[in-house]
Amino acid sequence: MGERPYVLLSCAMSVDGHLDDASPERLLLSNAEDFDRVDAVRAGCDAILVGAGTVRRDDPRLVVRSAERRRERSARGLPPSPAKVTLSVSGNLDPSSRLFAADGTTKIVYVASPAADRLTARLGAACAVVDAGDPPDLGRVLSDLAARGVRRLMVEGGGSIHTQFLQRDLADELHLVVAPFFVGDPAAPRLVRGDGLPQGPRRPMRLVDVRRMGDLVLLRYLMSPSPAGEPSAGEAR
Ligand SMILES: NC(=O)c1ccc[n+]([C@@H]2O[C@H](COP(=O)([O-])OP(=O)(O)OC[C@H]3O[C@@H](n4cnc5c(N)ncnc54)[C@H](OP(=O)(O)O)[C@@H]3O)[C@@H](O)[C@H]2O)c1
16 A cells, blocks of 8 residues: 555444444434534544445435535635545445535445445446455555655544554544443444454554543544553553
8 A cells, every 4th residue: 555644533432432323313422512522523533534325325415514614624725525435345325415415525335345336327427446456455545645745644433444544554643522321222323343453452543632521522533553661551551
């Protein structure tokens, strides 16, 4: 893999690690202060990425909401909102999803080779459809984003996507918000499904910030090892 953007994973979960419940309605895991914080993080990035599962389930707009932040970006010569990026193997994406709305932002879909032509025909001029290989390769996606000028990428889920970035060791930072309740349903989506995560007890992440937002808490972790001489979380116990 060539150059890649700085990758920041962002999500909110219940105390027992669920990103949602299993009901048809979307579970609210954030509050107004956290939505505003996420908006500020979005405004500091060049692109925002979600998986196709999140597009189908949540239909997010993925834009910077604050008019002031949009103005600030424009004043810096940037588009008002970062580029929107999604990943799909099947190509099962609805062109009427809010992510594809004609709002002036750059939109890119990375899709597995077999579905690329069909999806290009379906999404038309709404976005760039990029063949990401078969199977699609996250490293290739990141190299392509870097070539398009994306230096800072925010990944907003869902669980399948976060898991793969962590498993492939392609994340630099994790913003984890914990909501003050349990979901308690094994059928509900989790932050991580599967094993083989390098960020285990032998290579813990570094906690660099904790912020209370009402009954929510934000934990900000860096993946890079502790600077020489500083004890890691594992060693401190
Ligand atoms: N609490 C939070 O912060 C938060 C944030 C985001 C989402 N969520 C929740 O998370 C749930 C969705 O998570 P999820 O795990 O089901 O879906 P997801 O991670 O959003 O997307 C998974 C889909 O992405 C595509 N995909 C996965 N790996 C890929 C790869 N390497 N290359 C190309 N495409 C790839 C596949 O799409 P195809 O099926 O089209 O092939 C796959 O089905 C929803 O309940 C949503 O509400 C919560």
